Amino acid sequence: MKHVSILIPHDSVMASIVDPRLIFTGVNDFLAQVGKPPAFKVQLVGLTREVQLHNGTFSVHADVLISDVKKTDLILVPAIGGELKTAIKKNENFFPWIIDQYHNGAEVASLCIGAFLLASTGLLNGKECSSHWLTANEFREMFPEVTLVDGRxxxxxxxxxxxxxxxxxxxxxxxxxxxxxxxxxAIMAAKVYALEIDRKTQSPFIMFNGQKKHEDEPIKQAQEFIEKNVTERISVEELAVKYAIGKRHFIRRFKKATNNTPIEYIQRVKIEAAKKQLENSRKNVNEVMYDVGYSDIKAFRTVFRKITGLSPIEYRNKYNGEAVEV
Incomplete structure (x- = not known):
């Protein structure tokens, strides 16, 4: 039987505590129905016996304190909310315990923005990580030694x-x-809880918002120029000349400041504009393509799928209730 420790961090999101408990205890119930022993021993683990969440609206009672858990097999780190640096500070007493358990053989899993707590242990340094796309820029700024994987x-x-x-x-x-x-x-759980099993990407949900929390003013101006001229075909050479920076140096500076190459940034801005049109208008794919500066339908579809994981028509049909098949 695997020992599962679900942490109760301060400022955590209630659902990301309840849902893991639900699915692992649910699997035990499925197994009991067919006469098999439970697969998991599930415990809520806290720094204190009671943790108040959502400004005191809810309180969660820990089954055990971290000091009571000498050995566990799987640690789940729920999502956190509020100001992230403050939340990390409030929960720093979890970190030595997580590190010790990991080095003692435990696996550790972070849920959504719980990645900020897991990354704070240092265990993710030099490794890849997923998190909520909305906090990607802040994550990269706080944890430069961790490779945040967009969309996965x-x-x-x-x-x-x-x-x-x-x-x-x-x-x-x-x-x-x-x-x-x-x-x-896993299939039984997916069916009972109406979940889409084996979903690999969150790309269709990502709204691109270029990273501008940097001090490189010419690069910031280049970003704004790209965003204001979404219908135009803009080249890297044109941008480098416009801001009087050598092309190779411009590319390096742009990548360092924004976490995207200039080409990637141009593509993402254009595809974000296309997504909004596909969501909110009755234009067909060709009309949208021309509106965002593409003239080659194959190239447009290729870039669109690369960024969103869907074709333009699939995306429109998914998010536009008034979409008409073309």
């Missing part, structure tokens, strides 16, 4: 797991159920 739902490296944003963590929970209780139980 589940990341796994050396016994460390992380998930994408919001409800994406259900896919990580299903992944862990499958690993420790088998594919049959």
């Amino acid at each position: 739902i589940v990341t796994e490296q050396q016994g460390l797991y992380s998930s994408g944003g919001a409800s994406s963590y259900w896919n990580l929970l299903l992944h862990l159920v499958e690993k420790h209780a088998g594919r049959e139980m």
